[in-house]
Amino acid sequence: MFGLIGMALTFAMVFGGFILAGGHLEVILHSLPHEMMIIGGAAVGAFALSNETSVLKHTWPGIMRAFKGARWTQADHQDVLCLMYQLLRLARSSPVELEEHIERPEDSTIFREYPRILKDHEAVTLITDTLRSASLNYDDPYQVEEMLSRRIALMRTEGMHVPHALQSTADALPALGIVAAVLGVIKTMGSIDQPPEILGKMIGGALVGTFLGVFLAYGFVAPLAQRLTGVRRQDESFYEVIKSVLVAGLHQHATNLCVEVGRQAAPDNLRPSFVSVETALREIKRAS
Incomplete structure (x- = not known):
């Protein structure tokens, strides 16, 4: 919503x-x-030339994500804390029963309580792979934390391909605008015998190329890349919450304390309150 307002405000003010x-x-x-045609076509061509197919496939969804905002809400952060609470509690009380949930999460009654999380492949595999490794005695908290950090860093690198590609395009647009302007000047010089009023319009038209290149670069594409970078970072915090709970669990802290560690790892604007999380956990205990 704010992205569209920003675009409209930019157009209106300029x-x-x-x-x-x-x-x-x-x-x-x-x-x-x-x-x-000159600037946009050249920009699209250069974008296709300089990026891999996987980046091209994710460009449009990435642009849409920039307008929609972060994927995970405060309610989602509370849900993942509740999910982790149930899984950790089950891991300590009945490891054999836990295996059924982590081997087939799509059939798990626990995972199916949180359909938005279940749809996210990265979140599910991050949880199940770590719990599975712990059941196989790969449970050194420091090694697991390092492994999870590397995995999240890899996700970050992959998720930043589109923002970096958009930023590179934004950097190139002013130069492409100059190319369009030079072509306009060449066209004008070929009509040097025309009267001044015609030459003036032709020179003005040539300068439109420079204007468009700079305007598109700094008014739209660069802000879009910056916005998508912020959205990606917010989405990444969701996986940091999962990592914090898992590592705290390997340190053999109380399950409620593990959840609190994860809650504290969430960004301030996405962090559920202590009271709301405790209320949700009490409801889970009553239902079990």
């Missing part, structure tokens, strides 16, 4: 200010289709 200053949109509108 072109509104231009019109109020006495500018005429006719020159821009006349040159816009050709300049956009």
Whole structure:
């Protein structure tokens, strides 16, 4: 929502200010289709040339994610804490029964209570692989913490491919705008025998290319890349919560304390309150 408001505000302020200053949109509108073809086409071509297929496939979903915002909400963070509580409690009371849940999470009555988490492959495998490793005596808290940190770092690297690609495109757009402007100047020099009023419009049209390159770069693509970077970082915090609970569990802390460690690992704007988490855990105890 705020992304769309930002786009609308950018357009309104730039072109509104231009019109109020006495500018005429006719020159821009006349040159816009050709300049956009040159700049936009070159940008798309360079983007396709410089990125792998996997990045290209995730570009549009990534752009949509930038507008939709972070995937995980405060309620999701509370749900994952409740899920981890149930799994850790089961791991200590009945390891054999836990195996059924971590081997087939899609059939698990525990996982199915949290469908949004169950749909996320990374979250589910992060939990099940770690619990499975612990059942095989790979339970050194420090080694597991290092392993989980490397795994989350790999997820971070993969998730940042699209923002980095968009930022590279933003860096290239001003130069592509200059290319379009130079082509406009070449066209103008080929009509040097025309009267000044015609040459003036042709030069103005050529400068539209420079304007568009800079405007698109710093008004849209670079902010979009920055926004997507922030969204990715917020999403990553969800996995940091899972890691914190798992490592605390391997340290043999009380299950409630493990959950509290995970709650403290959540960002402030996504962290559920202590009271709401305790209330949820009490309801789980009553239901079991």
